[in-house]
Amino acid sequence: MSDYDDSFDVLLTSIGFGRWQAPIILATVLVAAQLPVHLVGSPFVSAPMDFHCSPTPPAENQSALFNASGTNDTYYDNKCLEVPVNISDDLMEETYNGTGYFTGLPTCPYIEYDTSIFTSTINSDWHIVCDHDNQRPFYQMMYNIGGLIGSSLGGHIGDRFGRKKSVQVGCVTHLVAVMLTVTVPSYPFILLMRMVVGVAMVVMLLPAWSLALEVTPSRHRSLVGMLMGLPYSIFVAANAIIAYYIRTWEYLLLAGAFPGVILFPLAMYIDESPRWLVQKLREEKAIRVLESAVNFNNAKLSEPVDVTVKKLVEAAKESAGASNSQSLRSQLQELLKYVRSPAMRVILILSPTLWFLQSFLYLSVAVNANNFTTSGPFLYMALTGLMDGSAILLSTPLATRLGRKVIIFAGMFGGGVLFFLELLVPSGYGWARWILVMAGFLLVGGSFQVNYIYGPELFPTETRARGFGFLNLLGNIGFICTPFVTENLAKHAWWTGGVFFGVSGLLGSFTIPLLPETRNKPLPETLQDVEDRRNKKLMEKAKRKNERATEENTT
Template identity: 25%
Template sequence: MSLTEDAIEKIIGKFGRYQTWILVLICVGRIPTEMQLSNVVFIIPSVNYVCLDEGAFNATNYCPCKYPEYDTSTIVSSVTSTWNLICDRNQLASLAQSMLQVGILAGSLFYGHVSDRYGRKIAVLLSLLSEVVFVAISAVVPEFWIFMVCRFLIGTAVGGTMLCCYVMIIEISGKSFRPYLPGLIELPYSISYASLAVIAYFLRDWRHLQLATSLPWLFVLFYYWLIPESPRWLITTGKRQQAIDLLTYIAKKNNRPTENIESLVIKIEEQSLKENEQRYGTYLDLFKTSKIRVYTLIMALVWMCCSHTFFGINQYIGRLQGNLYLNVILSALILIPGLILVVIGSLYLKRKLSVIISFSVAAISLLVFIIIPSNMENATLAFAFIGQLGAYTSFVQVYLYCSEIFPTMVRNSAMGFASVFARFGGFIAPFVVNIGIEWASITIFSALAFCAALLCLMLPETKDTVLLNTVAQTEKNKVVVNQEST
């Protein structure tokens, strides 16, 4: 079977009624994850206070301060005010923000391995349910150190959800529908981001906000009976009959013929076995062969730069002048047309060019942001949003790009490894934001976005190529990639 022909798409269609149903379930189940990625501006904000210490003379934001009276006009209660993360404890606020990224790092590694070794379904279910549980627990903890532990555990679930849900949707789709998936899969983020601001406006206590954005999603328990395993994973790991049964079921749901499914599955399996006897991939497989090793290292650096820029700008928006809730809603809404641009770019531009353009937009707009006079509030806000849009669209496209470069056997492991570097970038972002010198922080974000664009020049083109199954197929795929990109 040709590497340019997608047998799975031939069996179940590029994206039928059944895949649409699974996409809806995944998107709804991911909402707590999307909110945890954005809620730092509401639960761990920079808060103004009046110092009531003797000798402080009721000065605003005076340090050191033992008895602060916090401004509750915007946020009544936050992690910052609950545990007095001010003055010499200010770095603990940055650490609390970054702890989520540390958890995402660990979760990406853990769930990446679970997904490749034990299946996409178990990894998706475990990460979705863990997210709900850990967020709810974080809302009732009495001590800051326990909250930090919860932030880490929330991050592990976020890492698993982001990674495994994306791969599952990609693997039940045909290659001709993949350009639409980045926009569809990421649409819940924009919606959740905007709706979070509305919820936070009415629930101005951080504990209530955490409970409201977790407990209602306990229904993901029922996903055990609603979410399927990835047919590509079943075939790659030698579970032929399960793959045949699942593909037959999906084909019927999509009103597709079912006569030749068994023979097609056997052909796919034989091709995979002919290329490589190994059925399960590990992180070590990312470094055993030359091409996969180079792709792994480059993609890891790209993810690091991308994550640092995106999360840095995302947290910086909470410090911009104007109404906090309105700023967050506007920054969320501007991402929606960005997803449309992602789909257009995926359809009509080469994958590599589209990603490079997004990184460049982020980098250039941030440089413009620096030189705009601070009294031009609307202009600074506009270019901050454009920078966020560029960083966000690059992040969305990098997910698709990475999933297309690596084969099924190590796809989750590769994305998990890249995500480790992304979490390092996200971890240091709050500290860069808190440098205190605006132009220095923004210059760092811009420079790393430019670096990511340059690194992408060394990666292959993947537009319109079939998802490969084995490392061996990827290693000798040079001719196919060149043909597709001409």
């Protein structure tokens, strides 16, 4: 940490944690409140609905007759026509009997949906069945692609225009995209808006998270960083409850976006990050913001705010001059130096692999509700929110006692084993399947939480931000791969999901032993520190080996 960072943390410590930070923390919570309906909401919004295909319009109220006779399950058989129908103009009718639709699909010209669980979803409104069944993964995938784009845009906008401005832009973009999604009758347009929503959410989330941490004194920062993950878990469970009462996808999306209506005026009111203002040498604005902080928190400073800010601005100028002096050529040389380093090479290979597998596993289990249960995904999603919140509360304190590697290895390995065991449970023991899957998700969620602490600690200070960004990039790619398993492969064979989950957990755990432990260890400042950390471990291992050999010889 630079002298500038130390000085700013001293100032924040003097200001304290109180009323000034409250609206900023609330804004971060409101951003997190909008995330679940998009990231893990596909089991509700784009859920597959049981259907019945007909080559011609069936008799009126035919599905109702089947329901009355108690054979409704056999009527909605989810089967496409074995012999495709030649679609002619005289067959093209928009609806029939108010319950079915003309799809224009040769293997399912007319379709009726079972609305006992959902009134309508993306899949039913746009007939993502039979000939269009391969389009099912796109709804989830487009959001994750947007998140991948937003990961780079969010950091750029937040660093260039400020954390506050980025939250405002992301909030407006998100609200507009959601409104267009539910009003424009075009599936390709919905997918485009889905990607825009993914971009907007990350453009909001990353700067909001940075803003909350940048206004928090160092002694509270770890606790605040840990607890800020809880609102997401709470709103995952809340989203499941809301979806239970709102069974139409358009209204559910609007309900999920409603916190943005509160967020926008709040984002206009909150202060910009004073740390960012100082880094951008905006001295007068930084003074006004910090004076407001002092007044709100009733703080007492040893010297006037303007004097402190002037010193910080001078330190920021020196720091900026040092960082800007590095040319593109020297940056490439630095990258090559990192690749050639044995210790860093292990980290650059294994840590991104872990993030890819862990992200894929976490999201895959979270959105696998419709493949796991046929009675509705509501309880499944509510329990995943509960497990995720419990994982945050349990894993972070344990990581400080047991170490990062132990928790991550146990979570990934234990989760992988439990997902494999779930495949062996007989059909009559559904309660056992629930216990195994939820326990596995708890373990994976705990390891995921600890990895957000562990990942940045592996990289030296000089490249920590870039290294953590690279890990998040691989994590987003893991998210993108999720729907191909949960939407495509799982419909062909029931066991594919469990196999992929188990394999991902076990493979991820195998990357841990070769990575260094960071608990109670000083963070590396340079690449040489990373090498020294590895060499010290090798020397200790060789010493223990020699001691054992000596003991064996003496005996």
